[in-house]
Amino acid sequence: MAQSAPTHDPTPDAELDELVGAFDAFVKAAKRSRARAEPGGAALTSSQVDLLHPLLDCEPGGLGLRELARLVGIAAPTATRMVDGLECRGFVTRARDPEDGRAVRIALTAEGTEVLLERRAQMLARRRAMFDLLTPSERRAAAKVLARLATAFERS
Amino acid sequence: MAQSAPTHDPTPDAELDELVGAFDAFVKAAKRSRARAEPGGAALTSSQVDLLHPLLDCEPGGLGLRELARLVGIAAPTATRMVDGLECRGFVTRARDPEDGRAVRIALTAEGTEVLLERRAQMLARRRAMFDLLTPSERRAAAKVLARLATAFERS
DNA sequence: TATTGTTATACTCTATAACTATA
DNA sequence: TATAGTTATAGAGTATAACAATA
Known part of the structure; x- marks a missing residue:
């Protein structure tokens, strides 16, 4: 295999295999x-964090259910169910839209905001702890590589 | 915050933020x-692929259910249910162990092996397509960075 | 009629607790 | 009694199809 194409791509298969292996190990x-x-002790699952996130940066009135589901990339009935649970636990409110009787406005409560921000801070702290293990030059290289891989993902 | 420790780590916060951002985009x-x-058209979900994988490289007799569950990192009843479905579809066999009446041996069928290998080949092809978008030097850098991040993950 | 949200239903993945059969 | 596996049960997350209310 790899009949040693000598011009400009010395060991494509071996290199690809190495990269695939490194990628697997990383994942x-x-x-x-x-x-x-x-x-399991976390207050919010990662799906719930995903669902709540758009509510942090939206108008004060909150978002419609369909809009929220669309932003998160899930089906509307799934969002209904998840909002049911989060509403029970006091993390969001569900209010009829005064201007459109069909619609509902979903918004974070103060407690929901607090829990979400705390959770986000935890995740960030974990990442920082990990990245702190890298040297500055490794960090720079990693940022570059990850950005490059993200665009490659999008195009592949 | 960050009272400008000037000695050897010039812009830690900005760099960390950039890295965290790149990591998010990548994920x-x-x-x-x-x-x-x-x-959704795939024959196997990724959980099913994970479950079947250890059966590829095991003795011909197959694996016990508990052993399989342990290797995959799931609870035994979960494995039982998943094996139920995969057995129905003809991807694995479940045979009483002749030497231990309590135990069961789970093994891939020819069809199961074929489907699993096909699925694995698809995943590999997708990755290769992505990695082919990188230049050789980017590939080398990526392999190095991913390996480094994997060890950092393990230690953080 | 079109849109918003909910209910009904179903499937996968996951777990714990209780059970059966064998060692 | 200890171990292997299964059943019972529960809950999260996901979907589609059918429905009610409103526009």
């Missing part, structure tokens, strides 16, 4: 790390 | 890419 390590950090 | 791109590649 597995990331999964384990996440599992370690979310042992 | 999101990876999620979207995976969603694109697994639109």
